Structure formats: C-alpha cells, structure tokens
Amino acid sequence: MQTIIYILPELFLSLAIMSLLMVGVFVKKGSKIVNLFSILSLILLIALILNQSDTTIKIFNGSYIIDNLSIFMKVLTLIFCFFVLLASRDYVKNTNIDKMEYPIIILTSTLGMFLMISSYDLIIFYLGLELQSLSLYILAAFNREDAKSNEAGLKYFVLSALASGLLLYGSSLIYGFTGSTNFEVIAANLKEAQVGAVFGIVFIIVGLAFKVSLVPFHMWTPDVYEGAPTSVTSFFALIPKIAAITVFIRFMYVPFVNLIDQWQIIILFLSIASMILGAVAAIGQTNIKRLMAYSTIGHMGYALAGLAVGTNQGIQSTIIYLTIYLAMNLGAFSCIFMMKRENVFYENINDLSGLSKNHPMLAFSFLIILFSLAGIPPLAGFFAKFYIFMSVIEAEMYALAIIGLITTVISAFYYLRIIKIIYFDKSKKPFDTSYDWGLKSSLILSSILVLIYFIYPSILTNAVSAIIIY
C-alpha cells in the first residue's frame, strides 16, 4: 500500500477521466463542465507531481520509476497540455468538434504518456504507448464530418499500428535475448552485442522514431498535421514529443547503454536525415500546418543530435531543446489559431499576407517566434541549438555540427519566407480579433518567454542539471 502514494498523480488522473466521462454522459450540455474541470485537473496534477520527492524511487518490482527526469517531463507535459487546451479553445468552439469527449481523450492520452515517461519495464512502456496512441488516433479523426480528418486518422492508425508492431517485435527479441523485461536487468544482461539483441534494438528505435516522426519514418506527419483539426495538430506537435523523447532517452541510456557503439550510428543517421529533410522539404510548402510538420521534423532532428552524443550533457541539452521547442511551437500554433476571418479558419501561408499592417502586435509576436524557430540570436531558439552544439562539439562530432548548422541556414529560408509574407507583402482583409483570453495569453506568454530568455538562460540549465541518467 505504501507504493500507492507514489502513483497518486496517475490515480488522480484516471479517476478524473472516469468521473468526467460520467458527468459528460449524464449531465446535459456537460461539455462546458468537462472542459473546465479537465483544465482544472491539469493544474491540480502539476501540484501533485511537484509534491513528489526528488529522490529516485522504483516501485512495482522496479517496473515503474519516479525520478527527476520523469517529474520534469510530466510537469512539462501538463503545462503545455494546459496551454494547448487554452489556446485551442477558440478553435474548438468555432468548429464542430466541441464535444465533451474531446478534453477527456486528451486526458487519456496524457495518462498514457505518464505511463510511458515513468516506465521502467517493457510491458508498462507498451501499455502506456498504446493508451496514448489509441487516444491520438481518435483525436486525429475527431472531425467526423470532414473527409480529410478521417483520412488523417486512418493513415495515422495504420502506420502507427505498424510501428507499434515493430516495437513489440523488438521488445520480444530483447526479452528473448536477455530474459527480462525490466530495464535494469536488460542492461545487466546486455553487455555485448548479440545479433538478435541488436535486431531488437533496431526495431525498437524504428518504432520510437515513428512516434517522434524522424526521417525516414516521417511520412505520416505532414498528412496527419494537415488533415487533423488544427487544435489536434497543435496537440500532436507538442505533447506526444515529450513522452516519446523521454522514452528515447530512457531506452538508450538505461537498457541499451552498453551497446552505445551499436545504436549511436543509427541515432546519428536519424538525426542528420531529419535535419536535412526538415530544412529542404519545408521550402515548397504553402499550407502552414504542413510547413509546421516539416519544421517539427527538423527540430526533432536537432533534439536527437544531443541524444546521439552519449553524455549526460547531451541528454540535458536534448531536454532543454525540447522545452524551448515546446514554448516556440505553442506560440506558432497560437498564431495559426488566430488566422480566422468571419469564423472561417485559414491555413494557407499567403493568407498571412500583410499581417503587419492590420495586426501589428500579432505580426510582431509571430516575427519573434519565427526568428526563434530559425535559431537566430538572441532569441530562445538560438540557445536551444547552442546547447545541442555545445555537447555535440564536446564529443568532437564536427560533421554533425556542421551539417546541423548548415541546415539551420537552409531552414532559416522558409521561416524568412513567412516573415516576408507578413511584413513585406501587400495586406489582405484583416482577421477577426474576437479571440478569447486563453489564446491571447498563451501567445503573449510564449512570445515573451522566447524574447526575454536571453536575459538569464541559466534558468533552464539549472532546472535540468539534476537530471542525471547516464
């Protein structure tokens, strides 16, 4: 019974999901209440998690871990989940997806992510992954009347199920060669490279790469991002990345840590391929959601570069990158949510034309966020890249550093193109300005954070310095 206290957040979340479901089913017009309470429960959860002690605790026969990494990542998940819900509220209300299931499914996937983040065992990990993925399939297809949304859901389901299958096969191989599903036991039994075990690792990496949308397993990303409702896209672009990167870190540096020579080259390849494709493929896009999809792929490539290094500093730089990435993308999607004329949402980049004339403040925030995404100092995006390259160069991987920085220049081009459209082109009809305070506040918050991060960049480094895996 002692151990129950450690999974209080997860228990609370499950209870909240179930009771909110009841409320939603039995109370007429319950969607407002459900929505409000799901947002409140996220805040409560943050308090619960921050209350946990910061010593490492393993429970349930060492299959579930609560440590600095999991606490940090869970808090990150909750904070950004909260802001995504707030920011997308306006969009959800204006399209026909304002159903009571919507926030509940988001909470369910959050629960799945919690399990993934804390998993220390292949089985728990897989359970969490499936819970999260199944919720995401539904979310992608949430706009039932829209063919594109359905297509996105189906596409995501088919490909993701395949990836899950690969993951499961890899896990079974690992289990077969090490005799355990526990991460620590696997690490102890996996001292040298056996062909079967390496196969297992490759399958697991492929499965994970799919979930993080790394090249060459990225094909679903642009289509799903474009097809899904924008509120869901923003969720996809932010929240599942946190859990997936955490699991990536956990897998590489706990069970497979002794085989670093084997997987390092794979991670390097994934990272470089994603950086290049993310930079090049986004250039020709006209739909801003598709463009954000490619931009996400590129950013995940940079995040992974820190992981490939094989040092604690590398891991920490990945986490910092992820955090800053989340803040920037929250802002970017808030801007996309504001692309609305007479309650119709626009997605083409050219619809932003002349934004600076009609909406100077919105244009300015977008400007900051785009320059930050491009990694131009002194904005936060630069520091994200800076930390990554610090650790990459420490490991003397100069080729990776040079490729990474050159792709930064290439990707700067398409961010600049949006800025050009916003600032240099002729203005079109103004957008609606009737967004609610949630959207406004998340945009203001993220752009201010991005803008003033340079004043004291140690904040994040101090926060992640306690995360020591390796």
Added chain:
Amino acid sequence: MNFPILSAIIFIPLIGALFIFITRGSQKNVEKNSKYVAIFSSLTNFLLSVFLWFSFDMTTSNFQFVEKKIWMEGFINFQLGIDGISILFILLTTFIAPICIFSGIQSIKFKLKEFLIAILVMETLMLGVFCSLDLVIFYLFFEGGLIPMFLIIGIWGGPKRVYSAFKFFLFTLLGSVLMLIAIISIYWITGTTDVIKLLDSKIIQEYQYLLWLAFFSSFAVKLPMWPVHTWLPDAHVEAPTAGSVILAAILLKMAGYGFIRFSLGLFPVASDYFAPLIFTLSIVAIIYTSLVALMQDDMKKLIAYSSVAHMGFVTIGIFSLTKQGLEGSIIQMISHGLISAALFLCVGVVYDRYHSRMISSYGGLVNIMPKYALVFMIFTLAALGLPGTSGFVGEFLVLVGIFQINVLVAILASLGVILAAAYMLWLYRRVIFGKLASAEIKEMKDLNTTEIYVFASLAFLILFFGVYPEPLFETVNISVNNLITNYQDNLNFHLALKNN
C-alpha cells in the same frame, strides 16, 4: 568607478525602443513622440560615449570599465570592457545612429515608429559587438543585428528589396554559423570564452588554422571581401538611406573589428600563415571592385562597390601587422564610416527629391543646388583620399605599413587610390556639372536646415581628423602597440615550441 557605463551605453537605445514600442494614441501623436524619444535617447547615448572617451585612460592597454555578471552559470559570464580600439568604434556608432534617425525622420513615409525601433535596436546590438569581452556574447550581438537589418531592408527598401534582404540574411548567416562552431570549439579547447583570458592563453597551433578559417568565413562575408561581397551592392541599393548608412558606416566595421580583436589576438600563427591569402583577396577586391564601380550607372551601387574597395585597404592594413598599417586601418575604418555615411546621405538627398538613383537622371545640379554641390564635393574628395581629409590619413598609413612588408602589394593597392579618384570624380562630374538632364530637376530644392546640420557635422569631423588626426592616434596607440607585442610574443612562443 562603479557606474556600469558600458551597459548604460548599450541599453539606452533599447530602452528608448521599448518606450516607442509602448506609445499609444493617435497616429500623429505617436509619430511625434517616437521621434522625440529616438532623437533624445540616441543623442544622450552620444554624449555619454563622449564622456566615456574623456574618462578613458589612454596610458594603459588594459581593458577598462570592465563589467562582469554571471549569465550562464558555470561557463559564460556577461562581460563587457573596452580598450583604445573599441572606444573609437563606439563613438562612431553613437555618432552615426542619431544621423540615421534624422535621415529616417526626413525620408521614411510609413511605419516611422517601427523604423525608429529597428534603428535603436540595431544601435544596441552594434554597441554590444564593440563592448563585449566574451565570445558568446559577441556572437549574440553580432548575429542579432541580422534581424533588424533584414526588416529595415525588407520593409522600407526599394523595388527589389525582398531579394536583397534574403541575400543579405542568408549570406551572413551562413558565414556566421561556422564562427559559432569555432567559438564552441574554443570553449572545449581552452575551457573559457572569456576574451581577456583567451588573449593571454595560447591556443595550440594545429587548431588555430581551422578556427581562424571559421572566424574568417564570418568576417569575410560581413566585411565584405571579394568574392563574397555580392550581397553588399544589392543590400545597399535596396535599403533605405538610413539603412545604407548603418550598413556602410558600422556593420562592415564589425568585421574589421573582429579581425583585429579575434583573428589577430587569438590565432597569431594562423594569421601569419594566412596573411598572403588576405593580401591577395584584398588586392583583387581593390582593383576589381574599383573597376566595377567605374562602370555603374546607379549612384548607390557605385558607392557600395567603392566600400568594398576601401575595406580592402583595411584588411591589408590589419594583416600587415605593422604599427602604421594597423593604426591606418583603424583610422580608415572610422573615416570610411563617416565618409560613406555622408555619401549615402548625399544620394538620399537627391533620391528623396527626385526618386531616382540613376546617375543619368541628374546633371548640372550645381545650378540649382549649390549647397548640395559643395558638400558633395567635400565628401567626394574625402572618399578619394585627398590630403587634408581623414580618408587620406588612413589610406596613406596603410600603404606605409604594407610597404615595409610587401612592396608588390603596396604598389597594387595604390592603384586603388588612382581608380578611386577616377570613379569618384567621374561620378561628381556627371551628377553636379554638365547640362541639366531634364526640366523636372529644376523643381528640386536645395538642402534644408536639418540636412545642413547633419552634413556640416560630418564634414567637420572628416576635415578635422584629416588635418589633426592626433586624438585618434592617441587613443589607439597603446592598445595597438600592445596588440603587436602580444602577437609577436605569441608567434615566437609557437615558433620556439615547433623548434623544440
């Protein structure tokens, strides 16, 4: 003295920009207030920097007014400080910024508020470059300048502004990312990015070559050196007058300053090794771009190409590593800052009135704009290096410096002086003398009061430093001496290491 005067100088424009940013009200009021705030903050800054110059101790080569704040805990401190070399650039920046603001107020017709914000932010970033004593901070300021400059060219520029803005941004960014790799490598090699410590430490020889090249790639694009100069004419032509002035007068000097501070200071062996490369590129730049300048029919393009040629003198002077050469190139940078600013403003004057930069659109201006003809003559003569103007001092010293090292380079470089005379005088003749190109020009008005004050202050400085450059020498003297001594020590140290 405990007052953080350098931080104050750096951040006063930013605070001004913030004030302008938050002003609200009717269009007219906002514009009026923004003008006052911009003028006030930039002039305050100029006075503050003059005060800085007076309280500057010219008898020591140490860094002065050093400020240090913990920034990235454990490895990077926010460190500022100046020596005799940087203070001149600070003065140049704070002097040029108000001029840009005056010019902007005169000629910018829309989004004036945003324009003033961009100029003030730009001033902050440029001052940061010259004050920072940490490589990462330097990089931050150096690169940060891209954002406002991109917007200045792109929003207020001419017809081909988008192309030029993109070219400017991507060229410079590509050059600079290699410098970022080099900076991080330096951190891992030496354990610090603190410039004061780095200047004393001796980086291992075999690293120096690559690091030097990485820094070179950034500075060469920014300076710009042939063959990566192609962004400059485009950017100059399309930028609004004030943007061209900032670009020519200060932005280019950041690279020259970088060469002196970092390439010479940190990588003496590599600087020695690569000096012939620099000489070759500079000679090509001087002769080739001067010839190109001769053939231009666009006034701004002509001056842009002449900038490349003049910066060629600067690099030759820097890498001659003689006292005369180095001091000459510093003075050349300062005087080119003043002269090119003045020339671009001259073009701006006629452009504002007649909306053409083509030389062929004008002619015979002396008849209708006598005052303009006079100031334009002063600046033309200064640009071609007539004795008695500051342009002469710099070029002459650079040639003296390089003559001691390599006679051939000196001879070829002096060809540039002749060519400069050719294209500048020809430009002057075509624009000012001759017959009136068209009847419409007759409507053009002569200089107004603001313009007269701006031009008079520029002309005064150019002539003053041409006749009496002593204050400049006095300021840089000890720092340059120290730089050369350090450089020689460092070189000898590595030579001894090699021989053992």
